[in-house]
Amino acid sequence: MAEREIMYRDALREALDEEMAANQEVFIIGEGIAERGGSYKVTEGLLAKYGPGRVRDTPIAEAGMIGVGVGAAIAGARPVVEILYVDFAMLGMDMIVNQAAKFRLMTGGDGRVPFVMRTQGGTGGGVAAQHSQSLEALFYHIPGLRVVMPSTPADAKGLLKYALRQQDPVMFLEHKHLYMTKGPVPDGEHVIEFGVGDIKRAGTDVTVIAWSNMLPRTLKAAEELEAQGISVEVIDPRTLVPLDREMILKSVLKTRRVVIVQEANRRGGVASDIASIIQEEAFYDLDAPVEIVAGLDIPVPFNLALEAASVPQQEDVVAAVRRSLHLNAISKAAE
Amino acid sequence: MTFSRNEGETENLSVLGREMSARASKKNAYSQEFLEKIFRTAFKIRTFETEGIKLYRQGLIRGYFHPYLGQEGIATGVCAALKEGDYIASTHRGHGHCIAWGADVNKMVAELLQKDTGYCRGYGGSMHIADISVGNLGANGIVGAGTPLGVGAALAAQVRGSDAVTVTFTTDGASNNGTFLESLNLAAIWNLNFILVIENNQYAVSTRIEESTRETDLYKRGTAIGVESHQVDGNDPLAVYEMTLKAAETCRAGKGPVLIEAKTFRHMGHHVNDPGKYMPEDKLAYYMARDPVDRARASLREMADVDDATIAAIEAEIAEEFEKAVEFSKQSGEVTAEEFRAFAATY
Ligand SMILES: Cc1ncc(C[n+]2csc(CCOP(=O)(O)OP(=O)(O)O)c2C)c(N)n1
Ligand SMILES: [Mg+2]
Numbered sequence: 001m002a003e004r005e006i007m008y009r010d011a012l013r014e015a016l017d018e019e020m021a022a023n024q025e026v027f028i029i030g031e032g033i034a035e036r037g038g039s040y041k042v043t044e045g046l047l048a049k050y051g052p053g054r055v056r057d058t059p060i061a062e063a064g065m066i067g068v069g070v071g072a073a074i075a076g077a078r079p080v081v082e083i084l085y086v087d088f089a090m091l092g093m094d095m096i097v098n099q100a101a102k103f104r105l106m107t108g109g110d111g112r113v114p115f116v117m118r119t120q121g122g123t124g125g126g127v128a129a130q131h132s133q134s135l136e137a138l139f140y141h142i143p144g145l146r147v148v149m150p151s152t153p154a155d156a157k158g159l160l161k162y163a164l165r166q167q168d169p170v171m172f173l174e175h176k177h178l179y180m181t182k183g184p185v186p187d188g189e190h191v192i193e194f195g196v197g198d199i200k201r202a203g204t205d206v207t208v209i210a211w212s213n214m215l216p217r218t219l220k221a222a223e224e225l226e227a228q229g230i231s232v233e234v235i236d237p238r239t240l241v242p243l244d245r246e247m248i249l250k251s252v253l254k255t256r257r258v259v260i261v262q263e264a265n266r267r268g269g270v271a272s273d274i275a276s277i278i279q280e281e282a283f284y285d286l287d288a289p290v291e292i293v294a295g296l297d298i299p300v301p302f303n304l305a306l307e308a309a310s311v312p313q314q315e316d317v318v319a320a321v322r323r324s325l326h327l328n329a330i331s332k333a334a335e
Numbered sequence: 336m337t338f339s340r341n342e343g344e345t346e347n348l349s350v351l352g353r354e355m356s357a358r359a360s361k362k363n364a365y366s367q368e369f370l371e372k373i374f375r376t377a378f379k380i381r382t383f384e385t386e387g388i389k390l391y392r393q394g395l396i397r398g399y400f401h402p403y404l405g406q407e408g409i410a411t412g413v414c415a416a417l418k419e420g421d422y423i424a425s426t427h428r429g430h431g432h433c434i435a436w437g438a439d440v441n442k443m444v445a446e447l448l449q450k451d452t453g454y455c456r457g458y459g460g461s462m463h464i465a466d467i468s469v470g471n472l473g474a475n476g477i478v479g480a481g482t483p484l485g486v487g488a489a490l491a492a493q494v495r496g497s498d499a500v501t502v503t504f505t506t507d508g509a510s511n512n513g514t515f516l517e518s519l520n521l522a523a524i525w526n527l528n529f530i531l532v533i534e535n536n537q538y539a540v541s542t543r544i545e546e547s548t549r550e551t552d553l554y555k556r557g558t559a560i561g562v563e564s565h566q567v568d569g570n571d572p573l574a575v576y577e578m579t580l581k582a583a584e585t586c587r588a589g590k591g592p593v594l595i596e597a598k599t600f601r602h603m604g605h606h607v608n609d610p611g612k613y614m615p616e617d618k619l620a621y622y623m624a625r626d627p628v629d630r631a632r633a634s635l636r637e638m639a640d641v642d643d644a645t646i647a648a649i650e651a652e653i654a655e656e657f658e659k660a661v662e663f664s665k666q667s668g669e670v671t672a673e674e675f676r677a678f679a680a681t682y
Binding site for chain 2: 035057058059062091128305309
């Protein structure tokens with residue numbers, strides 16, 4: 001199939017556009033998304049095409065927006081609620097955690113909540129502590145939520161289209177640094193099912209698992225390591241819930257060494273959970289401890305140098321891979 | 336909604352608001368010293384913002400920068416009516432509140448330049464400048480968060496038996512957020528010494544207030560839950576001062592809280608990189624003609640008969656203070672990565 005190079009934000013827009021055209025039940029609400037086309041231009045042009053009934057601006061009322069989205073989904077519509085920053089989604093946590101995530105079980109399995117919250121997180125350019133968080137672990141912890149974190153334009157499009165066709169509440173977490181990145185996206189229908197990871201780079205020596213904005217950083221680290229004669233396999237789970245355990249374990253059995261990279265701070269993070277799955281399933285097949293490269297356990301500072309120091313950089317990934325090959329000091333503690 | 340509905344909007348206020356505007360325009364009502372203080376504050380904010388924008392454009396400031404240009408009259412008037420020991424809480428557009436509260440410009444500029452000598456040692460930035468040692472609970476990156484925090488400070492004061500008043504500066508945008516009702520209602524049932532100042536600049540980024548609420552006279556929100564509520568011309572620093580003084584008296588007499596809606600308008604877009612093309616030209620012109628800094632200057636000139644040369648000298652002094660702050664900041668260092676990691680270890 002033919003492919004074009006388009007930006008992440010354009011890929012997201014294509015997904016929304018195609019699903020809105022295909023399904024009258026899909027509508028979007030959010031701050032400044034209609035006339036202004038959204039802070040990251042994802043919804044640009046959709047107001048003109050689908051009208052003010054299906055592309056609506058809201059006041060600054062996150063708890064209300066998320067709540068009405070959940071309600072509309074319970075009533076059978078397919079709302080997409082855009083929250084400017086994942087940090088602001090914290091105002092709507094009751095609706096996400098106590099309502100959306102619980103409804104299916106509480107109704108004996110009958111009630112479904114096809115609700116999609118699109119938002120973005122991560123550090124970028126000194127926007128400081130309340131606009132820089134990576135909060136996927138909060139959602140990951142709550143049974144009932146799907147957690148999606150695309151790293152490429154193609155994944156963004158395919159996963160968003162799938163999100164708008166499945167039946168459960170989806171936390172669709174984009175990254176502020178990725179909107180303007182370009183990549184190939186297949187022409188025509190392109191849907192990616194949840195729970196299917198992607199090998200972004202094949203390799204034989206060490207498996208590195210990364211998602212969202214850590215993926216491009218990890219790919220650069222892999223190039224750097226290749227020049228040192230180290231072959232890295234890079235896996236992007238793409239959806240954290242459900243998680244493609246099979247792909248991860250298959251790669252681990254091949255390389256016997258794993259590094260997990262997350263931008264979020266380490267404590268209570270998704271990386272720790274993936275590490276625990278790996279040690280449980282493949283402990284005797286590992287040749288080195290599972291390495292985690294994660295953000296520091298501290299809010300993100302404004303100062304740019306400190307902001308960079310608070311999240312994993314390319315050199316941190318390189319060092320972790322080398323450690324797992326026993327090429328650096330023997331252990332982290334000895335470094 | 337066309338501009339015609341809003342024609343004369345800063346004259347068409349609630350009853351007390353008109354009274355305050357009238358009182359504020361009486362000759363001989365204020366000392367020269369007081370009028371000079373008002374002008375200095377308003378002009379200092381104006382200088383900080385216009386010069387700060389230049390630093391931003393030079394790439395010296397990163398992240399968010401929401402200018403307070405056009406709204407200087409509100410912070411200036413409100414803070415002049417408060418006392419030592421009182422508290423303020425602010426918004427994402429918070430530089431003006433800090434300055435009016437008496438902040439050190441050196442430390443403010445240093446913060447914007449990410450320096451160790453800044454108010455937050457470069458950890459916070461524009462949206463998070465705070466100085467709890469003088470009762471400034473800080474700017475905030477979360478729209479609406481300052482209201483419960485301010486009510487909390489007022490509650491602490493009441494529990495402590497202090498008569499301190501807390502002012503939260505909030506926005507038209509935040510008045511549609513749940514925090515507004517929940518916390519103002521708490522302040523009401525507990526008769527807290529709390530003043531909620533809504534800076535109604537009639538926009539939330541590019542969203543017009545008419546798109547986010549049916550009732551654009553926001554003071555009516557307070558009336559609905561039994562809170563004494565008024566409207567004032569936010570571009571008239573002296574009217575804002577009078578209104579706040581009265582509100583603070585009401586609070587200290589045990590009859591708080593009070594809500595004040597200050598009508599105003601930004602002079603430019605939402606942040607430094609927003610050209611604000613969506614702002615109607617005629618409306619902008621209306622507010623530009625009622626510029627709060629010009630009005631503070633005119634009051635000093637006309638009510639206290641201060642001549643232009645004296646005013647020019649004050650302006651030059653403030654401009655120099657800012658230049659020195661930039662120099663101070665440029666020479667300051669930044670927190671090191673090692674120090675930061677040691678800080679992280681305490682989390
Ligand atoms: C809870 C929350 N939602 C959204 C934002 C993003 N945001 C920052 S400023 C702003 C507009 C604010 O408008 P208003 O509250 O009227 O204040 P103004 O900018 O006019 O001073 C928005 C939507 C935020 N910071 N916090
Ligand atoms: Mg506003």
